[in-house]
Amino acid sequence: MNIHIIGGGNLGAAIAIGLAQFTTGNTITVTRRNVKLIDNLKQYGINTSADNADGIANADILMLAIKPWQVDAVLGELLPHVSGKIIASAASGVTLEQLHAKIAGTNTVVRIMPNIAAQYGASATCVSAKAEDISKAQPIVDLFDKVGTAVIIDEKLMDAATVLGACGTAFALRYIRASMQAGIEIGFDAKTALAISAQTALGATEMLLKESAHPEQLIDKVTTPQGCTIAGLNEMEHEGFSSSLIKGIKTSLKQIKG
Ligand SMILES: NC(=O)c1ccc[n+]([C@@H]2O[C@H](COP(=O)([O-])OP(=O)(O)OC[C@H]3O[C@@H](n4cnc5c(N)ncnc54)[C@H](OP(=O)(O)O)[C@@H]3O)[C@@H](O)[C@H]2O)c1
Known part of the structure; x- marks a missing residue:
């Protein structure tokens, strides 16, 4: 064509x-x-x-x-x-x-x-x-x-698609940036922290798509009872991790709709 x-x-x-x-x-x-x-x-x-x-x-x-x-x-x-x-x-x-x-x-x-x-x-x-x-x-x-x-x-979801699929690129990158910044604080140089954070996000996405799984099913595979992953995850949730992402997405949609 x-x-x-x-x-x-x-x-x-x-x-x-x-x-x-x-x-x-x-x-x-x-x-x-x-x-x-x-x-x-x-x-x-x-x-x-x-x-x-x-x-x-x-x-x-x-x-x-x-x-x-x-x-x-x-x-x-x-x-x-x-x-x-x-x-x-x-x-x-x-x-x-x-x-x-x-x-x-x-x-x-x-x-x-x-x-x-x-x-x-x-x-x-x-x-x-x-x-x-x-x-x-x-x-x-x-x-x-x-x-x-x-x-x-359906066209009525086009604004929502803009937020989830197009603005979503920036949201995902901000997650990786935050992870990288934490990586530096816990001991890695910036380049290594970015490489680990980006590859880990890619790996998580690959598993999700290849297995057609729900994220929580895969999270269960990583979280040992009383372990460090669940401790960190729950602390993030107490600080509003999921909530802030959901609120941000809804705010973006409100902004598009004027
Ligand atoms: N960026 C994203 O991730 C993304 C994702 C989904 C949808 N969108 C949508 O896609 C559109 C473009 O976004 P963008 O981020 O690519 O914007 P952008 O980087 O500003 O690109 C727009 C381009 O249009 C060109 N342009 C302006 N007037 C023109 C004309 N009369 N004839 C030919 N070219 C002209 C500009 O170049 P000159 O000034 O040199 O002409 C500019 O390079 C927007 O409506 C945006 O909402 C963007």
Whole structure:
């Protein structure tokens, strides 16, 4: 497929690199106004351009990886050149209804919520489309399945998907940072503490996904009665570990919904 990603920032560049690395047979073009900043994408065989309209008449899929307030202007630029394409928007908070109002049936509209781990084939992507467009959205699901996992969700959960799957990257990294900081306090140099903390989080995730287990089942395997793990875990819970994460996620959702 011929895929054009409009907006080569954090997300657009990550998706482009992921698709270039983990899919075959696709032509990928990324645009941004300051095109010099995405010169590095060329090493992955990705085309770059400062002109959003450049070659889009031949595109199969357009992905919008621009800020929500840029969507109207960019669609205004693209729409005269395209019809019958799939337009997948990653702009948070821009609804299918708003996109349909602008696109008015000329192209198929899909919302996507990936995260920047797409670059390493590890995004948790959510996709939504109107019921009548779900089958046309399948190529998008298939693409994002190659750079991680992709599920179709009801659009009413798209804001929640943004928080859990996209903001969630930052939440997980903050956990690793905290673990690393504690590691330094208990004796490791920063580099070693980070390596141990990150690999331990990766290992826990691998087990969880490979075993399709509930986290608590695996926690039970690590916690000896009266041992150090349960003592530490319970202290964390007394200090509000789970509670603060849940509250943070709900606050992020409130913020998105305005
Ligand atoms: N970052 C994430 O983890 C993440 C995850 C899920 C969803 N999202 C959503 O994805 C969107 C992009 O996020 P981001 O973090 O990648 O933002 P970003 O780093 O600011 O990237 C946006 C890019 O759009 C480009 N751009 C702006 N106007 C443009 C135009 N008229 N034509 C072409 N390119 C244009 C900008 O480059 P120039 O200024 O050089 O044009 C910039 O590189 C947002 O709506 C965000 O909510 C982000």
